[in-house]
Amino acid sequence: xxxxxxxxxxxxxxxxxxxxxxxxxxxxxxxxxxxxxxxxxxxxxxxxxxxxxxxxxxxxxxxxxxxxxxxxxx
Amino acid sequence: xxxxxxxxxxxxxxxxxxxxxxxxxxxxxxxxxxxxxxxxxxxxxxxxxxxxxxxxxxxxxxxxxxxxxxxxxxxxxxxxxxxxxxxxxxxxxxxxxxxxxxxxxxxxxxxxxxxxxxxxxxxxxxxxxxxxxxxxxxxxxxxxxxxxxxxxxxxxxxxxxxxxxxxxxxxxxxxxxxxxxxxxxxxxxxxxxxxxxxxxxxxxxxxxxxxxxxxxxxxxxxxxxxxxxxxxxxxxxxxxxxxxxxxxxxxxxxxxxxxxxxxx
Ligand SMILES: Cc1ncc(C[n+]2csc(CCOP(=O)(O)OP(=O)(O)O)c2C)c(N)n1
Ligand code: SF4
Ligand code: SF4
Numbered sequence: 001x002x003x004x005x006x007x008x009x010x011x012x013x014x015x016x017x018x019x020x021x022x023x024x025x026x027x028x029x030x031x032x033x034x035x036x037x038x039x040x041x042x043x044x045x046x047x048x049x050x051x052x053x054x055x056x057x058x059x060x061x062x063x064x065x066x067x068x069x070x071x072x073x074x
Numbered sequence: 075x076x077x078x079x080x081x082x083x084x085x086x087x088x089x090x091x092x093x094x095x096x097x098x099x100x101x102x103x104x105x106x107x108x109x110x111x112x113x114x115x116x117x118x119x120x121x122x123x124x125x126x127x128x129x130x131x132x133x134x135x136x137x138x139x140x141x142x143x144x145x146x147x148x149x150x151x152x153x154x155x156x157x158x159x160x161x162x163x164x165x166x167x168x169x170x171x172x173x174x175x176x177x178x179x180x181x182x183x184x185x186x187x188x189x190x191x192x193x194x195x196x197x198x199x200x201x202x203x204x205x206x207x208x209x210x211x212x213x214x215x216x217x218x219x220x221x222x223x224x225x226x227x228x229x230x231x232x233x234x235x236x237x238x239x240x241x242x243x244x245x246x247x248x249x250x251x252x253x254x255x256x257x258x259x260x261x262x263x264x265x266x267x268x269x270x271x272x273x274x275x276x277x278x279x280x281x282x283x284x285x286x287x288x289x290x291x292x293x294x295x296x297x298x299x300x301x302x303x304x305x306x307x308x309x310x311x312x313x314x315x316x317x318x319x320x321x322x323x324x325x326x327x328x329x330x331x332x333x334x335x336x337x338x
Contacts, residue, residue, distance in 0.1 A: 006087075007080040018104030018304040024264055041103065049077055056088045057264040063108025064099055069088035070080045 003074050006054020010044045011066040017041035021058035021067060027051040030058060091119040097141050104304020106294030107135055109261040110203060111142050113271045114174075117278055118145060127170040128162055130155040132184075134176035135210045135296075136203065153184020156191030159198045170281055172199035177218040178208040181243045185217075188247065195252025195286040195329035199277045202244065202289065205296040206315060213299030217241040220314055225299070244291040244324060251330035254286040257323045260293045260316075262308040273323075286329025293319050 008029070010021075015037060021044050022030045031047035044066070046052065054071025093115035101107045118127050124145055131139040133152035140147035150158040155173035163171040180188050180202050188200065207225055208214040214227040220240055222231040232240075248256040255277055259270040270292060277288035293315050295307035302310060 005075050005080060007077045009081060014098055016103035020104055020304055020308070023305050023308075046077075054080075054087055055264075059088045060264040060267045061109065061261070063101065063103075063105055063112070065090040065094055065108070065112050067088070068086070068090070070082065070085040071087045072075070072080050072085050074075055 006052040006071045009068045012037050012043045014066045015043040020061045024057045024061045091115045093119045095144050102298045104297050117275045123170050130159045130173045132175040132179040134179045153179050156187040160196045174201045177204040177216045181217045192247040192253050192287045193250045199288045202291040203294050205294040207296050207299040209296040209299045248325040256289045256325040258291040
């Protein structure tokens with residue numbers, strides 16, 4: 001069976017740390033960083049990148065369109 | 075596999091549509107407005123109607139929507155977006171004209187305008203963002219506020235005897251002969267986002283076929299007004315708003331023809 005692997009890129013500076021992508025991810029990939037961005041928000045990042053399947057759930061619910069998604073078959 | 079080998083242009087599966095500008099949205103963290111803007115932009119992009127679309131923005135938090143969608147816009151006085159859209163679509167019948175309105179704008183000060191635009195069957199899309207509160211002005215009670223809901227002007231919760239019943243405007247406009255597709259959706263999960271996108275796309279396609287007024291309510295959150303986190307807001311909406319504002323299509327037809335209403 002073909003496996004898929006994904007990765008996301010979060011626009012750190014645009015992110016408002018709302019946590020909606022973190023909750024939407026079915027594989028617990030994302031988390032809010034302990035550091036803050038220029039606006040003072042704890043931005044989202046891939047805490048657990050190996051688990052990403054590129055399903056786009058995080059990107060779909062992000063109100064600020066911060067997330068770009070990539071996916072490959074392996 | 076290394077992340078660098080995945081993050082390559084040929085593996086791209088989701089990116090921000092070009093119909094959305096690069097401006098950082100002024101909305102609060104987690105606000106449903108941002109998700110709805112994005113869905114609208116994707117629909118306009120996928121339908122290839124960027125040059126043919128004219129939006130009418132309201133008074134409310136989305137007053138600045140024109141900063142975020144790269145299309146033609148007008149900004150209406152509070153509640154008057156359907157009246158302005160009427161003029162726009164009558165002068166430009168080939169354009170895709172839509173209003174974007176909050177519940178304070180559409181269901182309170184603009185009740186007359188939305189009722190009559192829907193009753194005339196104006197060939198427009200109405201995006202109705204119902205977050206049960208006046209977001210922009212600091213979270214006051216709206217006609218859509220639920221009984222018992224605490225707002226800035228109902229610190230002990232909305233009371234039926236004092237404030238009346240919450241207004242289900244979407245069910246009301248579904249009764250009018252001018253409306254064609256009337257639906258209620260939400261954007262709190264990936265599945266809900268997909269459904270709302272499908273509904274908005276259908277609404278725009280129907281306007282292309284001159285089917286009459288298309289009404290899409292999106293049950294939404296306003297975490298600042300509700301004074302809870304964005305994640306808790308989505309939960310609160312599911313628990314409290316969905317039972318009273320149930321999701322799904324309410325009407326799916328074309329506006330009525332004249333025969334039914336003519337003198338003999
Ligand atoms: C004629 C007029 N009356 C009142 C106001 C004040 N006002 C600004 S926004 C608003 C309500 C907005 O609420 P809503 O439409 O629900 O949009 P939201 O901000 O929640 O997205 C009000 C009453 C105004 N700007 N103009
Ligand atoms: S949904 Fe978007 S804005 Fe919210 S935390 Fe995730 S990336 Fe940031
Ligand atoms: S006040 Fe409410 S409606 Fe307005 S931007 Fe903030 S969350 Fe959104």
